[in-house]
Amino acid sequence: MAADQLSRVFSALADPTRRDLVARLAVRDATVNELAAPYDVTLQAVSKHLKVLEDAGLVSRTRDAQRRPCHLEAEVLDLMTRWIERYRREAEERFTRLDAVLAEMRDENGDGQPKDDRTGAGR
Amino acid sequence: MAADQLSRVFSALADPTRRDLVARLAVRDATVNELAAPYDVTLQAVSKHLKVLEDAGLVSRTRDAQRRPCHLEAEVLDLMTRWIERYRREAEERFTRLDAVLAEMRDENGDGQPKDDRTGAGR
């Protein structure tokens, strides 16, 4: 639990049950009991899952009598999206550049043959 | 390892070392030795990390003599982005709708008071 937030968020969403909880909380806030109902694990297990989501900053909870309604904090998802998109874009650009270089080589001389050609395999 | 791909990808990126590997592979392909150099864990540990990334579909490897150059498969990152954005958007829209409803109530009568008011705590 001493991990950085990004690790906690990725790790939290690595579990299908927790992803499902997030999906359902995206629609509406809900109590632990409501959330636990569809799964065939104990209430305690779901409570734990919610704690993981909460520690990751994905879920916040208020109090309403005995109930602890859970609310999805969507901003944290942005954190992930930013991380992912950064490297996806970087890799994509690099690839586009490679394509450009290869095209250029093809234009200049017939046997454009870089030693590590991945145009076939690498898509 | 029998988990669905989404779980495998999230789980793969939950580790800071593996995220760093991805970040570096976004810049250029690299061999296991090159990738392992900066970290103070054994080569075998890094090899395992790469296997996890490979099983998640994030990394592919070809052979170049003794070397096994690693290449980032950026498309898989899209899978995550799509999942995340779907629910982020859903939650955000819901929130915008709630704001609209509240604004409307404020306009019509002074005591707009839905039973589950979260405007204060929920941001």
Place this chain on the structure above:
DNA sequence: AGGATATTCAACCGAACGGTTGACAACTGT
């Protein structure tokens, strides 16, 4: 053929994970 280089496989270890059961705590409503 045989040494060097690059990488993986196998067995093991302690910590963390996801689950369980059982007891406890917080608050409600009559």
Place this chain on the structure above:
DNA sequence: ACAGTTGTCAACCGTTCGGTTGAATATCCT
């Protein structure tokens, strides 16, 4: 005040995880 509802805490269990060391495999180079 007290029974009921809602949720968490604590201890335990088997599995997975990230790491290690040591041996094995694959390929190059001379």
